[in-house]
């Protein structure tokens with residue numbers, strides 16, 4: 001339920017004449033609500049001002065507190081926020097009113113006394129914390145710390161658009177006496193100076209915040225948080241009158257006047273309904289943002305000095321105060337969102353209570369850390385209880401009128417109303433979503449920290465850093481170099497560059513094919529030079545005889561046969577027909593021609609020595625032939641219906657003549673099984689983008705290579721796996737989902753061959769070609785149908801166990817074809833991207849854009865510096881940093897973050 005508008009309460013107080021002043025009747029209180037002032041332009045006329053209350057020079061501090069301030073302080077116990085600020089020219093009595101003296105305590109000591117009395121009276125366990133800071137020359141300083149122990153603190157805005165001072169210390173106070181000690185010390189830190197008009201003139205705006213937090217003792221135990229801001233503004237100054245001189249005084253004075261001028265503009269803008277309220281034009285108005293047109297209950301005490309001398313200033317002050325009366329606030333009660341706490345709690349729990357908490361809540365990092373470690377009197381084992389955080393970010397507005405809110409809370413406390421009966425703000429869902437996003441950001445940052453500390457980031461993760469566009473651009477750069485090198489005839493160097501290009505743009509199928517061709521070319525060149533020096537015989541590998549029972553005539557290829565010498569990228573698939581390994585080339589032919597013909601055309605390739613023709617072993621007369629280009633094509637024997645070489649050895653086992661395509665890994669197993677049985681002697685399989693030849697030396701070379709690759713993938717999988725949970729969270733955010741889609745990692749070349757796997761019938765060749773066709777669609781960044789993706793494959797492989805990889809192929813179930821859909825598609829890299837982008841962005845802390853982002857996310861400068869430090873120390877991220885500078889992708893990076901968190 002909305003409270004409706006709540007106008008700022010304006011109370012006027014006239015201070016008594018000081019000893020040095022000559023009394024007159026220029027200003028007087030006519031009634032409890034009317035102030036009369038002599039018109040400064042025409043002393044024969046009076047001007048009357050109406051306020052919510054007016055107090056004359058004789059009014060006691062207690063009267064003002066009891067009548068007007070106390071009710072506002074009470075609202076804090078309803079989970080509301082209230083602000084009381086004193087406004088007036090220098091020497092008008094603001095500090096006296098808000099702070100008072102020992103003999104005549106002002107609003108601050110009285111309010112705190114009241115709060116502690118309330119605490120004693122209630123059975124509720126209130127957690128009371130205070131922070132106190134000053135805005136001096138447009139910089140924020142913590143008053144609870146010695147002046148030289150702290151620098152200027154930044155003002156931030158959290159996800160709920162609440163303003164807070166990042167890194168501000170917050171002290172828990174258990175009694176009024178404890179507060180008083182703290183406060184007296186803090187007041188000593190405030191900047192004051194003697195001017196002609198005030199011997200003890202405040203040179204800064206001072207803001208004391210008292211936070212009262214408590215938990216319902218019934219139901220789910222909701223946590224409520226009320227805040228009281230007590231503000232002593234510096235007074236406007238006329239330098240001629242104050243006799244200010246010297247650079248410092250003038251600078252102070254100018255900063256004070258400027259911020260008060262902005263305050264006037266803010267009030268003006270609020271009253272005229274302007275679209276832009278210039279809160280940001282001064283630190284003071286930013287701090288007061290919630291109190292001026294925001295969700296706080298607001299009260300302004302207008303202090304005026306009596307006497308003709310101040311008349312013009314008095315009139316200006318009263319005019320401003322009158323305008324301020326029109327400012328409408330919309331106060332709400334704040335319930336603390338518990339989930340927020342659990343992140344910090346979890347972190348603390350995770351790291352152990354003995355370890356200092358490193359910024360569970362990024363924005364309040366420094367503050368939170370200090371709160372937990374430094375605070376005197378904080379009970380032991382506090383890590384178990386919900387930490388108390390300073391910011392409104394952790395509270396969620398519950399819109400209800402003060403009375404009603406109190407009634408509801410009280411009623412729920414008495415068990416009469418269910419928790420659900422507490423009215424939520426209309427934007428509750430939105431706020432909850434914002435909260436969730438905030439938690440998510442926090443979690444990501446925590447994960448970055450964790451990864452940094454364990455140095456889990458590897459090159460694959462680093463690659464995720466780039467946006468698709470950046471990847472493509474980078475790829476183009478490598479391509480250009482590669483082409484130049486190729487033209488110069490430096491093929492091997494060109495190859496390296498091409499491979500780099502492919503790394504960044506694995507979807508470039510043509511590039512893949514070109515690399516294969518180039519690789520073959522390099523091999524041929526090497527072979528030729530080898531033949532030239534040693535003679536052809538040295539590279540000819542004699543075929544291993546197949547078992548007599550097998551009718552297979554394996555084609556033999558030399559150790560480095562040029563498998564990729566053609567355009568098809570089917571290497572890596574074994575075509576299994578009743579357990580026989582069959583070459584893709586042969587199958588292709590078989591599909592386009594009649595089988596016997598195809599088989600006849602599918603000529604075994606001998607690639608050992610150029611033109612060497614190993615004899616086919618077996619009953620059929622298939623003739624191994626040299627591939628024109630010297631590259632080998634694995635072929636099956638000439639028979640269209642080959643007999644199983646190894647009974648029951650392949651995953652393709654099934655009805656006679658039925659064949660199926662298997663994944664590279666499965667094929668490997670099948671092939672390995674065939675090797676074990678001695679039926680197949682040479683075959684290469686693509687795995688993870690590399691061509692492996694398992695059969696050259698009894699498969700051991702293959703196995704070690706496979707193991708190496710699996711280890712590599714395992715590392716990658718380990719790195720990725722902790723991020724999986726976040727997917728659910730990320731999916732909730734539309735922006736993040738968009739980013740996920742954009743970043744969905746296309747399979748690596750090795751996986752793409754897997755993607756081609758579609759179980760098909762004898763007749764159906766359509767299914768075989770459909771997936772690659774889709775994959776080749778330009779600009780498409782979705783996972784290929786049927787592909788499990790890198791991680792999926794790795795996980796599948798790991799689940800099956802690397803040892804099982806060498807097991808008979810019959811054990812292997814071909815993976816189900818997965819058609820992609822928005823829901824089905826698992827984003828692989830998004831989180832990494834976000835995490836690294838945040839970390840990387842923090843590396844560029846000095847850039848204006850990143851500052852903006854940090855402001856947006858409430859990342860404190862100190863915290864950012866800590867992360868920056870870790871990032872610098874981390875090897876992989878150093879690599880990221882190099883990449884960053886090389887590729888100048890800062891803007892994209894920033895856009896990525898902004899689009900994620902917008």
Ligand SMILES: Nc1ncnc2c1ncn2[C@@H]1O[C@H](COP(=O)(O)OP(=O)(O)OP(=O)(O)O)[C@@H](O)[C@H]1O
Pocket residue numbers: 014015016018057088089090091092093094095096097198200201202203233234235236303
């Ligand atoms: N109600 C009051 N009763 C007695 N003395 C008062 C009262 N109000 C102000 N004074 C005295 O007037 C002098 C100026 O007051 P104070 O320092 O509070 O002004 P200020 O508005 O805070 O000035 P500045 O903006 O320069 O800090 C002080 O000596 C203070 O003790």
